Amino acid sequence: MNDSSFTGLSALAPRTLKQLVIGVGGAGGNLAAYLQRAGVGEARVIAANTDAQALATVDVCDRVLLGDALMRGMGAGGDPERGRLAAENSLDALRAALAGVDLIYIVAGMGGGTGTGAAPVIARLGRELGALVLAVVTLPFDFEGGRRRELATHGLHELRRESDGVIVVPNQKIMALVPDHSSLPECFELIHDYLHQGVRGIVRLISEPGMINVDFSDLGAVLRGSNGASALAHLESAANGPADDLMEQLQQHPLLDEGQVLTGARSLLVSLNCGPEVSMQEINRIMAALQAKAPTALINLGVAVNAEMAGRIGLTLVVGLDGEPLETPELPPLESPARGRRKARRDDAPALELDTEFLPNTNRTEPGRQRFLAQPPALSNQQAMDMMLTAGGRRGYKDRRQVRKVVQGTLPLEIVSKGRFEKSEPTLHHGENLDEPTYIRRGTVLN
Amino acid sequence: MFRSSNTIVGLEIGTSKICAIVGEMSAEGALNIIGIGQARSRGVRKGEITDPQSVEEDIRHAIAEAEQTADVEIRSVYLGVTGSHIRGFVNRGFHPVVADDREVNAEDVECVVKNAKAINLPAENTVIHSIRQHFVLDGQDGIQNPVHMVGARLEVDLHVIHGNFNRLQNPIRVVKGMQIEVESIVFNGLGSALSLLTTEQKELGALVIDIGAGTTEYAVYTDGVIKHAGVLAVGGDHVTNDLAYGLKVSQSRAEALKKEHGAAVVGDVREDETIQLTSDHGLPVKTVSRANLLRIMAMRVEEIFELIAEDLDTKGLLNYLRAGVFVAGGGSNIRGLRELGERVFHLPVTIGRTCTVAGLPSQLQQPEFVTAIGLVKFGSLQQRVRPPGWSLGKLIKNPFGGIFSRG
Numbered sequence: 001m002n003d004s005s006f007t008g009l010s011a012l013a014p015r016t017l018k019q020l021v022i023g024v025g026g027a028g029g030n031l032a033a034y035l036q037r038a039g040v041g042e043a044r045v046i047a048a049n050t051d052a053q054a055l056a057t058v059d060v061c062d063r064v065l066l067g068d069a070l071m072r073g074m075g076a077g078g079d080p081e082r083g084r085l086a087a088e089n090s091l092d093a094l095r096a097a098l099a100g101v102d103l104i105y106i107v108a109g110m111g112g113g114t115g116t117g118a119a120p121v122i123a124r125l126g127r128e129l130g131a132l133v134l135a136v137v138t139l140p141f142d143f144e145g146g147r148r149r150e151l152a153t154h155g156l157h158e159l160r161r162e163s164d165g166v167i168v169v170p171n172q173k174i175m176a177l178v179p180d181h182s183s184l185p186e187c188f189e190l191i192h193d194y195l196h197q198g199v200r201g202i203v204r205l206i207s208e209p210g211m212i213n214v215d216f217s218d219l220g221a222v223l224r225g226s227n228g229a230s231a232l233a234h235l236e237s238a239a240n241g242p243a244d245d246l247m248e249q250l251q252q253h254p255l256l257d258e259g260q261v262l263t264g265a266r267s268l269l270v271s272l273n274c275g276p277e278v279s280m281q282e283i284n285r286i287m288a289a290l291q292a293k294a295p296t297a298l299i300n301l302g303v304a305v306n307a308e309m310a311g312r313i314g315l316t317l318v319v320g321l322d323g324e325p326l327e328t329p330e331l332p333p334l335e336s337p338a339r340g341r342r343k344a345r346r347d348d349a350p351a352l353e354l355d356t357e358f359l360p361n362t363n364r365t366e367p368g369r370q371r372f373l374a375q376p377p378a379l380s381n382q383q384a385m386d387m388m389l390t391a392g393g394r395r396g397y398k399d400r401r402q403v404r405k406v407v408q409g410t411l412p413l414e415i416v417s418k419g420r421f422e423k424s425e426p427t428l429h430h431g432e433n434l435d436e437p438t439y440i441r442r443g444t445v446l447n
Numbered sequence: 448m449f450r451s452s453n454t455i456v457g458l459e460i461g462t463s464k465i466c467a468i469v470g471e472m473s474a475e476g477a478l479n480i481i482g483i484g485q486a487r488s489r490g491v492r493k494g495e496i497t498d499p500q501s502v503e504e505d506i507r508h509a510i511a512e513a514e515q516t517a518d519v520e521i522r523s524v525y526l527g528v529t530g531s532h533i534r535g536f537v538n539r540g541f542h543p544v545v546a547d548d549r550e551v552n553a554e555d556v557e558c559v560v561k562n563a564k565a566i567n568l569p570a571e572n573t574v575i576h577s578i579r580q581h582f583v584l585d586g587q588d589g590i591q592n593p594v595h596m597v598g599a600r601l602e603v604d605l606h607v608i609h610g611n612f613n614r615l616q617n618p619i620r621v622v623k624g625m626q627i628e629v630e631s632i633v634f635n636g637l638g639s640a641l642s643l644l645t646t647e648q649k650e651l652g653a654l655v656i657d658i659g660a661g662t663t664e665y666a667v668y669t670d671g672v673i674k675h676a677g678v679l680a681v682g683g684d685h686v687t688n689d690l691a692y693g694l695k696v697s698q699s700r701a702e703a704l705k706k707e708h709g710a711a712v713v714g715d716v717r718e719d720e721t722i723q724l725t726s727d728h729g730l731p732v733k734t735v736s737r738a739n740l741l742r743i744m745a746m747r748v749e750e751i752f753e754l755i756a757e758d759l760d761t762k763g764l765l766n767y768l769r770a771g772v773f774v775a776g777g778g779s780n781i782r783g784l785r786e787l788g789e790r791v792f793h794l795p796v797t798i799g800r801t802c803t804v805a806g807l808p809s810q811l812q813q814p815e816f817v818t819a820i821g822l823v824k825f826g827s828l829q830q831r832v833r834p835p836g837w838s839l840g841k842l843i844k845n846p847f848g849g850i851f852s853r854g
Contacts, residue, residue: 419691421684427680434681438746438750446739
């Protein structure tokens with residue numbers, strides 16, 4: 001498999017705004033293929049993966065095989081560190097793919113090898129190339145286990161630091177929405193659909209002019225100040241009573257935490273796509289409801305009139321949240337790769353050389369042979385030390401187990417319980433759920 | 448036949464209790480309450496049935512007790528309904544007077560009422576009550592009976608209370624499943640108003656708020672007719688739930704705290720005042736802050752009142768309530784409710800006692816029974832307006848149709 005066959009990219013015209021969707025890793029590739037199939041307006045869709053086989057089956061405009069020299073297209077084996085190395089190894093190919101693009105959507109599934117490790121690298125590269133980077137990622141199902149979630153969380157932190165905005169869709173949350181008997185493909189279809197709607201909404205708002213226009217820079221303004229914490233949703237109303245219907249949907253949208261996300265919003269980009277006959281009253285009602293939900297947010301409104309949308313209203317919401325300040329999370333074992341990366345950034349070539357030299361050994365060993373490799377030959381103490389620090393991903397099994405004990409998970413904060421009304425129909429009043437305690441909705445602090 | 452034809456039974460399926468009250472019409476047309484049956488309600492949330500089987504069981508208990516105390520056999524009931532889906536609005540119909548001399552006749556009146564009933568509801572909704580208000584003749588308002596008056600254009604306002612057909616069917620089906628007929632369904636808020644308000648109060652203008660466990664119903668009367676009605680699916684259960692969540696105690700303990708220490712206003716409470724919770728053995732298990740308890744509860748109750756005030760304000764009715772606000776239901780036992788109500792509505796607040804039925808035993812004067820007694824009252828009014836050829840079969844076939852009375 002030849003690298004260049006995957007990366008034949010045309011030069012991009014600089015005048016028009018170029019948007020690119022890049023699916024990273026297996027899940028990302030699948031999602032990218034879905035986006036390609038379902039259509040995302042003017043954006044180009046490409047995929048990047050370490051696994052050549054998976055990459056070949058993905059039907060997108062262009063493909064980038066990552067880390068061909070290291071892994072020979074065999075995949076990252078669920079190790080984010082290898083995903084990262086692979087991406088850093090293929091920087092040139094990626095640079096060619098991302099050159100001249102103004103807005104990059106990285107779609108990936110967190111928790112595996114390639115998506116988790118490579119996506120932050122691609123995000124950083126994209127930003128270096130001057131693009132606005134928006135990552136749309138999924139978090140693993142609960143049944144995939146704690147380790148995977150840990151990796152995903154860490155990958156997410158990295159991604160938050162490297163990109164302008166990250167939109168997170170926990171798969172588990174979507175699983176709660178599908179009927180019990182639905183199949184795996186149906187579940188994925190739903191996840192893909194939610195993400196597709198959101199991404200298509202953004203692509204449209206950027207590429208199509210509106211009556212009240214919002215554009216690239218508005219999107220940038222919403223995303224930039226939020227430390228990478230953001231949410232994205234696209235809703236479409238039914239034909240009658242658009243405003244009420246939208247607000248109802250808003251209350252139930254999984255990507256908005258049933259509307260809870262809005263309460264903490266710092267800034268809000270609202271893009272309405274409506275038919276020519278929509279009344280000012282309807283728009284006013286939608287905006288008033290949003291304003292009531294997000295009283296402190298800076299709201300940026302765009303309205304596009306579209307004959308297709310007769311009688312309906314499409315609402316795309318990009319929510320900039322108050323993201324926590326971006327320090328590297330206190331995850332000791334995963335701290336070191338970050339340090340390694342910083343070093344690698346300083347002098348790219350040597351670090352990579354070191355990695356590539358070392359990698360094939362661990363990669364190609366048959367199960368029994370690992371024992372023999374325990375003492376790497378011809379390495380001075382100093383070199384061995386360096387390697388330990390730079391290549392965290394190659395830690396032995398024992399090390400990793402230790403790590404697991406140290407890492408402390410964080411509990412989600414502030415889950416407002418509805419107590420005995422958990423299962424009954426919510427009592428909604430002007431977009432507020434009256435089942436939640438009043439004092440919480442009004443923000444009273446008890447002492 | 449055991450049942451004398453002048454027995455009227457009101458059945459209220461509430462969120463916390465199910466209550467059946469038996470009334471009897473004397474030969475002179477006066478209503479007498481002769482029996483009552485109650486049961487704890489288990490299968491109802493926010494005023495609507497969530498577990499038909501246990502509801503059926505509870506109704507059976509309540510009915511059996513009522514039959515025993517009244518010494519009658521209950522064959523049919525007036526069934527109270529509520530739920531967040533129920534709404535009220537005013538619809539106006541008009542009719543041109545065509546007679547040469549422009550004199551309004553009975554046919555014109557019939558016609559205008561028919562026109563006013565032609566309302567545009569969502570397909571799944573059905574009318575529970577349509578209550579005639581005043582007639583307007585050539586712009587002259589407040590006409591009670593236009594027959595023999597002269598004019599060209601006759602209009603009438605109809606207050607329509609409607610709700611979701613399927614959700615209204617649920618309680619009816621449960622009751623019918625027990626071989627008890629439903630004479631008619633009655634919106635609980637209307638029932639409360641019927642038993643609380645005297646004619647003068649209706650004439651002056653009054654707001655009735657019935658704070659139940661699961662829902663809060665309200666109805667507004669001015670100029671002697673109902674002007675507005677609504678339901679909030681928020682009630683005493685929400686207060687309990689808020690307390691359980693905010694104070695981190697169990698629901699049952701929160702319920703006890705609410706009854707014992709709760710109030711609708713914070714009042715002067717010291718920040719360091721605490722309430723000691725004890726276990727079954729009398730040992731202290733936890734202390735909670737009294738200030739927090741009051742704060743959580745006061746905010747919830749205040750919100751209920753504010754939501755109602757807001758709704759009435761948009762309808763422009765707040766300035767017409769000269770008789771004040773009447774509060775009924777279990778929620779009216781909350782301390783400080785009067786003070787809070789006066790602050791929110793700027794009106795005198797009365798804790799409601801049934802006053803439209805004579806000779807009530809003091810046990811029935813509790814605000815919890817206001818609605819159920821109102822259902823009986825509604826039934827008595829129905830029987831009074833019944834035409835001579837009235838038969839039971841008509842209404843049973845169509846429990847929603849033809850309920851036409853002046854509240």
